[in-house]
Amino acid sequence: MKKVFIYAVVMLFSVFVGKAQDIKQAKSAIDAEQYEVAKKTLESITASSPSDGYAKFLLGYVCLLKGNHEAAKKNFDAGIACSSKANFNYIGLGFMALDKENVAEADKDFGLACKSVDKKTIEESVFIGKAYCYSVHPNYNKAIEILTKARLIDPKNTSVLLALADAYKLNKQQNESYELYREAFREDGTLLRAKMGLGALIKNTHNFPAAVTSFNEVIAMNPNYGPVYRELAETEYLWALNDGRNYDSHISKALGFYEKYMSLTDYSLESRMRHADFLILAKDYKALETEANEMTKLDKVNPKIYRYLGYSAYHNNNLDVALNSLNSFVSNPSSKLIGRDYYYLGASKLGKALIATPVDTVAISNGVLDLKKSIEMTPNLAGEISDLGKKLFEKKLYSKAASVYEIAISNAESKSLLLDNFYFASAAYWSCAGVEKLNSHQTELLNKADLSLDKIITASPTTQDAYLFKARIQVLLKNDIMVAKNYEDFVIAANKKDPTELASKGMKSKLIEAYNNLGIIYSATDKVKAKESFDKTLLVDPANQYAIDQLKILK
Known part of the structure; x- marks a missing residue:
């Protein structure tokens, strides 16, 4: 009997150690962003130990990280009924309540999570702090408050130090974050996440060479640690934006690092979506289209896939696919829409309308409405x-x-802005030029155009064409006083230009327009000034028949 008892104890201990080891492996996989690996490990644990509430919580937590909220809630609800560490599952429910902006419900759940535990137990505080950090509606100050209290209980606890460093980083308190990452790494020199955090903060200061050096030190410690390659990809992308001459080289490196990250984490739908988001930033739309098509094989109904299909199809000139995909995406009530979704929908409508015969002006008008939505949002x-x-x-x-x-x-x-104001004004002018009688909309449009040109003149008084179009607009509005003033201002600005520019065919044509119009206006009130204006026309173009004829009339 004694031998049987000893054997049973040994077996129970080995099961306990084995399960603890599996939990540790699952946590390592979560840290390495290998969520599918972690999920499978935790599913195995919960299948063999259905009363393990902590494993259920971690499984639900992984589902949250993967964006599967339905599966997450199912695991948290089941975890609450477990006999061991059920309290952690209230943290998961609180996390989900924060995502729904239900702070009162979240506070209630977090309170239940901590209700029956030792006040010196801090793992619950770490996860609650993370919930406040990574919720759709984060509260970084609250996270810092909770994690700071946990740190007082165990100042050297690396889980607390890392979580607090993350919270400070997200709250834009870089110095505090840097000190905490450094302290965590001093406490445990194997903490790759802490070492990587230091590099990420350097990246945020735009010291890209130093950031790359820091990340390479992480790779030297463990070349299979996937998240560091994501950081390298993001670093090269930001470097590309700040180093235009070497943009293509940096982007190429960025895409290579992201592929490495994917190969070391997983190719789940969620990972592919993160990859797709990065491909949008890198403007690699061919690769984005390939990735989007691969995602449809994993999940044919996920609405976000239609975003990627739409974006890539637009840039790859597959306008029918772009329109079908984006219409499916924006019409889906579960889609979380952003301004760029409407931008691409509007752009696709415009692109399709412009190649139609005749041009589809109704589709253009609909596209313009989508573009208006896009800029209202972004x-x-x-x-x-x-x-x-x-x-x-x-x-x-x-x-x-x-x-x-x-x-x-x-x-x-x-x-x-200045160039857009000019194109707006000139487009408004040309849309009304030749119209015998302006309607109220056209009059309002021309007045807006005139104000846009004023903005250009205020910012850049030497822009002579701004005065020219103001004069042309006032011709349409039949305001001779403002016509004369703006043509005169145009002439003054134009004559300050380089002689080579003044001698150009385009400038000569504009000067002739100004002098002839001034001559006509002055002929009703001041014949001397009128003659001077037509004479100036002839200095530019001695054979200008209109000026010659007007001078004969004025004699």
Whole structure:
């Protein structure tokens, strides 16, 4: 009997150690962002130990990280009924409540998670801190408050130090974050996440060579640690944005590092989506289309896949696929829409309309409405929207071009604001030129155009064409006083240009226009000034018949 008892104890101990080892492996896989590996390990544990609430919680937590909220809740609900460490599952439910902006429910769940545990137990605090950090609606200050209290209990606990470092980093408190990552690494020199965190902070200061060096030190410790290659990919991408001459080289390295990251983590749907997001940043739309098609093999109904299909199809000139995919995505009530979704939908409608015979103006109008939505949601898309306006302008669809440029200039922070204002004004002018009687909409449009030109003149008084178009607009508005003033301002600005520019065919044509129009206006009130204006026309073009005829009339 004694031998049987000893054998039973040994077997029980070995099972306990084995399960603990499996949990440790699952946590290592989570840290390495190998979520499929972690999921399978935890599913095995929960199948063999259905009363293990902690394993259920970790499984639900992995499902959250993978974006599968339904599976996460199912595991958390089951975990609450477990006999061992069921309390952790309330943290998972609290996390989900934060995602829904239900703070009261989250507080209740977090309270239940900590209700019956030793006040010196801090793992619950770590996970609650992470919930506040990584929720869709984060509260970094709350996370810092909770984790700081946990640190007082165990100042050298590396889980607390890492979580607190992350919270400070997300809260833009870089110095505090750096010290905590460094302290965690001092406590445990095998903590790759801490070492990588130091490199990530260096990356954020745009010291890209130093960041790459730091990440290479992580690789030297473990070349199979996947997350460091993601950081390297992001570093090379940011470096590309700041080093235009070597942009292609940096982007090529970035894409290579991301592929390495994928190979060391997993090729699950969620990982492929992260990869797709990065391909959008890197503007590799051929690879994005390939990735999107691979995702459809894993999940034919996930709405986000249609976003990737739509974006890539637009850039690869597959406009029918782009329209079908994006319409499916934006019409799905479960889709979390962003401004760029409407940008590509509008751009696809415009692209399709422009190749139709005849041009589909109704589709263009619908596309313009989508573009308006896009900039309302994401104002910094203004610069890209102006590129679409230019396509319409080049097709001489001036009214439609003006409507697109009017959207673009609504963002006062746009880098292309002055040029967009000019194109808006000129498109507005050409859309009304030749109209015998302006309607109220056209009059309003021309007045807006005139104000846009004022903005250009305020910012750049030497832009002579701004005065020229103001004069042309006032001709349409039949305001002779402002016509004369703006043509005069144009002449003054133009004559300050380099003689070579003044002698160009285009400039000569504009000067002739200005002098002849000034001559006509002055002929009603001041014949001397009128003659001077027509004489100036002849200095530019001695054979100008209109000026010659007008001078004969004035004699």
